[in-house]
Amino acid sequence: MKFLVITDAHLIQQDGKKVAYAPYVKEMDLWMRHVDEVTFICPDTIKGTLLAQAFQRQDFKQIGLRRLEFHTFWIALISILTVPYQFFVLCFAFAKADHIHLRCPGNLALLASIAQILFPSKKKTAKYAGNFDPNAAQPIAYRWQKRILSNTFLTKNIDILAYGKWPDQSENVMSFFTATYRRNQITALSIRDWNGPFKSVFVGAMGANKRPLEILEIIKSLTKDGIDISIDYYGDGPLKNEMAVKIDEYNLHDKVRLHGNVDNSIVTEAYKNAHFSFLLSKSEGWPKAVAEAMFWGCVPVASAVSCVPWMLGCTNKQLQREEA
Template sequence: MQRLGIVSDCIHFKNADGKIGTENHILLQQLQALATHFSSVVICCPFVAFDDKKVASFYTDERISFISVPNVGGNSITDKLKMLFVIPKWLAAFKKVDALSDVVYQRFPNNLNLPGFFYFHLKRKKVFATFTGTWDDYAAEPKSYLFQKKLLRKYFRGPVWAYLDKPSTNPKIHAGFSPSYSNIVWDEETEQVNKRLQKLKNSKLETLKLITVGAFVANKNQQLILDACLLLRQQHIPFTLTLVGDGILKDAYQIFIDEYQLNNQIFIAGKKTSTELRELYRQNDFVVQAPIYEGFGKVPIEGFFHGLIPVLSNVELAKVMVANGERGYVFEQNNVESLVNILVDIYQNQSELINQIILGRGYAKSQTLEAWANDYAATVASFYK
């Protein structure tokens, strides 16, 4: 088996017991799944100090080791100047990755892999990559993202996975996905999904139980969902909404909830561990996501695993995920009336829900960690044979 190096900007930390962890629970699971195909894995990533406020997951695979680099970034001139000063440290880290690996996995877009691209390109290293953002160019997209996509499309030596809504004409570019769960999780949810289906066969939903998951930032657009809930109340549609996440807009959302006296219907749950999030999924029926831009939305797929039906804004892969309405719904981007109309229609006409849940569960079976890691490992092995 070959040795794998990984370069990522995902922030990590070490707790008092010496365990390495991150708050990016999904990436951790993905990297551990990928590690099963290699004899050893070394991850080059930024480290910060650990504190008890972090909602952390910790690595358990002993094949995985780490190379720490400084955590720098940002959009100000000062931030960019700081990055110039750490480039020598980055290059030293890349040299270690090169020595400890046979092939390198680079995750874009990020500042760390900009010099990383040129370093491993000049070393003629075997490489493969994922672009985790929106693959099609969009208005107001950061120039650094456009530049990194150009590098990947035209100059990257190995296979690249991107979130595509149609096959690429470039043989190096592969349609990818971003899994959260394993086959074991799919099996674990079977019993509760069957109970959910039986309940729907016996009676209609009396309340729309909605959940949305993501950082409380402008692009995730939770405010649109809050506005929709206000309109649902005006139309006397029973609902609850659980917001999972944290961020700079948390206080603004709480002020909105308080101002319109929605505390009995809308709940801010905060950050959750993977286990806690799974329990919240089981308590709800619909995943509502309203991002303005999105590469690959993991939350709808997580919902499918648990028997939830997604209601998504019309971003790049939304229609692919819901199979043009067969297993979910798509509303017009940044259009609250469109979202409300769909939610009202769901409440009033529930005949398709059972079939949508069944189809969503079937789709989720193809979106596992094992399927993702197997695809990457087989494609890379074939490319460099």
């Protein structure tokens, strides 16, 4: 089988190997075990750092395309001018593929969603890693690709893997979640002392979407109220330096620790020993930080976005009572 993957995720060369964002690589390694030939269409350069991991399989092909971005006038103009070429590349690759796999959401994924309409007989899957809530406020590009792929008239022969179970979805949409651990990794839970002091963790990118600064304010407030709680931050990103400044300003060095990106085994041990895991994201798909925390008996404190209420077993009535 010739398996074609279209994604906005960067795939680059590092130390002589093809690498990409680590959690994405782990998932794609599973898909790639079951096919003969693999081709990726995706950006092949990146500015800044990448939490990278090498693919287990290195014999795949890669077609590099410019990342379609629209945050400034000139970058938007360049992106618009490259759209016809990228559309042609996609159609040419679609014609040769046996199975087309779209990784959504993203601008390249939107273009691929439009191109796939021309190939109704091709077997297709789409992994929608973002928020599939039909009522969520999202960029127009995200809303368009959800509507195109969900439309059974425009899109044929596809399974859309969407996080969470949402009402009034088309037959194209399949409720889905990502497994985090294997059965043989299940161990007895650590016994925690719920009389304090309390340990908490944050696992994720230090960016505005994850709201690490707001979590710091919570820790500051709880400490001020006499609650003995500490937090360990695991992850890197643009807000890390500002976090360090705030920790100095609040004199919370003994309560807040910034670890940056660390090996997954270290994060696992942190979950095992923590009482709480904080994740106050503005938007999510399937937040592994919530699933992993629960797996190790760590209580998640999370914002009610995307499928998080579904993950935690909350009903709409429960959420309405909490909001009231």
